[in-house]
Amino acid sequence: MNSDISPTQFVNQILSQAQPPTRPAKIGQTGKGRAPVNIALSKYWGKRAVALNLPTNSSLSISLPGLGTETTIEITEGSSDHVTLNNQILEISHPFAQRLSQYLNYFRNPNQAFKVTTFNTVPTGAGLASSASGYAALVLALDDCFQWQLPKQQLSLLARLGSGSASRSLYPGFAVWHKGVQEDGLDSFAEPLPQTWPELCIGLIKVDIAEKKVGSTQGMQNTVETCELYSAWPKKAEQDLAIIQQSIEDKNFTRLGETAENNALSMHATMIATWPPILYWQPGSVQAMQQVWQLREDGLSVYFTMDAGPNLKLLFLEKEEAKIIQTFGNIQIIKPFKQD
Numbered sequence: 001m002n003s004d005i006s007p008t009q010f011v012n013q014i015l016s017q018a019q020p021p022t023r024p025a026k027i028g029q030t031g032k033g034r035a036p037v038n039i040a041l042s043k044y045w046g047k048r049a050v051a052l053n054l055p056t057n058s059s060l061s062i063s064l065p066g067l068g069t070e071t072t073i074e075i076t077e078g079s080s081d082h083v084t085l086n087n088q089i090l091e092i093s094h095p096f097a098q099r100l101s102q103y104l105n106y107f108r109n110p111n112q113a114f115k116v117t118t119f120n121t122v123p124t125g126a127g128l129a130s131s132a133s134g135y136a137a138l139v140l141a142l143d144d145c146f147q148w149q150l151p152k153q154q155l156s157l158l159a160r161l162g163s164g165s166a167s168r169s170l171y172p173g174f175a176v177w178h179k180g181v182q183e184d185g186l187d188s189f190a191e192p193l194p195q196t197w198p199e200l201c202i203g204l205i206k207v208d209i210a211e212k213k214v215g216s217t218q219g220m221q222n223t224v225e226t227c228e229l230y231s232a233w234p235k236k237a238e239q240d241l242a243i244i245q246q247s248i249e250d251k252n253f254t255r256l257g258e259t260a261e262n263n264a265l266s267m268h269a270t271m272i273a274t275w276p277p278i279l280y281w282q283p284g285s286v287q288a289m290q291q292v293w294q295l296r297e298d299g300l301s302v303y304f305t306m307d308a309g310p311n312l313k314l315l316f317l318e319k320e321e322a323k324i325i326q327t328f329g330n331i332q333i334i335k336p337f338k339q340d
Ligand code: DP6
Pocket: 039, 040, 042, 043, 044, 045, 053, 059, 129, 131, 132, 162, 163, 164, 165, 166, 216, 217, 218, 306, 307, 308
């Protein structure tokens, strides 16, 4: 399905709700934004409308404080944007710069360009996707620059258009991105969940941090188009989300861990059953999975989730921290509700 509403119409609809007085966009105006990366416990995989980035299913995530993106934008004269990523000036033909510029087309006035300076505060080698924090930070920078003063829900809609998972990076802690049912896409935004879980830990296991061959946008499209197993995914994803949300409310860690791990493996099963096949795992990924399963057999409550890449994200409670460090020497541990 594709919507009759264009991305430009979608953006204009949201911006029509910006608080007056909206400042005229003048050359030299600047804005700043900062957003965390997030890890989905119940995944987004597949779009029902590609142009508006509308997902097939809802998803639930946790943001990782301290890891994310900081972005500054400035309105400049001319027709070509300047993009600097982690202190490196990018050619405008660079895929990162191209995607950014295309997105900025929805917001620029005639004869205006943007100077975008962006830093990923994800330590090099963390193997974490940065499009989520990247587009969330960019939308916050745009809001600051143009003084829209839009509520988070509206900013989440705009971030979603840049990258689906970015809709969830507007918030700390747990967030749910509602898939929405409307054709105009205005009900497909993320909202924060009120619960916290101070003992909850996320462990990042870096298997390989090289750029993947098939990005998530392409990967999920190929899955939707060619994977016969995919028809089972949307229903399963919604069920898993409901169980995970309930487990968070009940502080039932085992149920959360089992559901999140099974959800990630089910998503990967649809990728593997795609043609041509998409296998993000490497030998090191499988080895780490087996270590997690062994630890569970030994009585430790630890689970993993994985995204469109070979790295694992472990889920465990603080009381298991010492044993986890003992098994996985180079693990990076984040306590989402104990750090800022
Ligand atoms: C596996 O948000 O990167 O990480 O909307 O095309 O930019 P686009 O895709 P993206 O996909 C993320 C996929 C995932 C699961 C998730 O984060 O929910």
